[in-house]
Amino acid sequence: MKISLNGHELSRTAEGDQTVEQVLMEVRSEIQAAGRVVTRVAVDGEPLSAGWQRRRHLGKPVSQIQQMDLVIEEPARLQHQTLRDAAELADRLVGQAKPLGRKFRVGDEVTANNELSALLDDLKLIVSGLDLTTRKSNENSLSPVRNRLMDTATRLLPTLDRIYKAQAQGDYIAIADELEYDLRDQMVEWKDLLSEVQRSLEPLPQD
Numbered sequence: 001m002k003i004s005l006n007g008h009e010l011s012r013t014a015e016g017d018q019t020v021e022q023v024l025m026e027v028r029s030e031i032q033a034a035g036r037v038v039t040r041v042a043v044d045g046e047p048l049s050a051g052w053q054r055r056r057h058l059g060k061p062v063s064q065i066q067q068m069d070l071v072i073e074e075p076a077r078l079q080h081q082t083l084r085d086a087a088e089l090a091d092r093l094v095g096q097a098k099p100l101g102r103k104f105r106v107g108d109e110v111t112a113n114n115e116l117s118a119l120l121d122d123l124k125l126i127v128s129g130l131d132l133t134t135r136k137s138n139e140n141s142l143s144p145v146r147n148r149l150m151d152t153a154t155r156l157l158p159t160l161d162r163i164y165k166a167q168a169q170g171d172y173i174a175i176a177d178e179l180e181y182d183l184r185d186q187m188v189e190w191k192d193l194l195s196e197v198q199r200s201l202e203p204l205p206q207d
Contacts, residue, residue: 001013001014001015001020001023001062001063001065001066001067001068002066002067002068003023003027003067003068003069003070004067004068004069004070005031005070005071005072006070006071006072007069014062014068015062015063016062016063017061018061018062019058019059019060019061019062020043020057020058020059020060020061020062020065020068021058021059023062023068024041024058024068027070031070031072035074035075036072036073036074036075037072037073037074037075037078038070038071038072039071039072039073039078040070040071041068041069041070041071042068042069042070043057043060043065043067043068043069044065044066044067045067045069080198083194083197083198084198085125086125086126086194087191087194087195087198089122089125089126090126090187090190090191090194091191092122093119093122093123093126093187094184094187094188094191096115096119097119097179097180097183097184097187098179098180098184100112100115100116100119100179101175101176101177101179101180102176102180103115104172104173104175104176104179105172105173105176107172109172112172112175113167116163116167116175116179120160120163123156123187126190126194127153127156148193149193152186152189152190152193155186156186159178159182159183159186162174162178163175163178163179163183166178
């Protein structure tokens with residue numbers, strides 16, 4: 001099995017009775033020891049995602065696999081990129097909240113429900129991104145932000161519960177109220193929090 005990092009094929013190959021999982025663990029340990037992070041893995045061109053397909057790929061002997069491709073990043077660059085993506089997402093959600101609420105008010109429920117599902121999925125990405133960038137950071141300056149993150153995430157849960165409950169009951173006016181006021185205000189707070197995190201990070205070295 002051939003191995004590539006960021007599109008560059010290594011001279012090293014994996015052979016014998018090892019499984020894909022064993023080789024991946026070895027390579028990942030070496031990458032982490034070098035101060036890098038594995039962000040994506042593909043086996044024979046297929047991304048290694050969660051679930052039964054992941055287990056199927058990992059359990060295969062390397063003799064059955066042509067190539068394993070890994071994408072690696074420096075932790076600092078991954079941190080900055082994750083925060084940029086989350087900030088752009090939060091800004092977009094702030095802009096979407098009121099127009100989406102209006103769709104629920106005027107009776108465009110099918111479109112509105114589809115857009116609401118996408119909005120909530122994006123919101124989960126923001127939470128995950130912030131959690132990732134602050135949970136294992138070595139920067140002490142992020143500790144206060146981490147505490148605020150946990151606080152805002154806790155306060156977000158009742159809002160989401162009310163939205164899901166109103167959705168189940170078909171109470172579209174209640175959904176609109178939550179979107180236009182409570183959820184939007186919390187999204188503005190997320191934006192401010194993301195800006196604070198970005199200011200707390202050390203600037204990346206120039207290439």
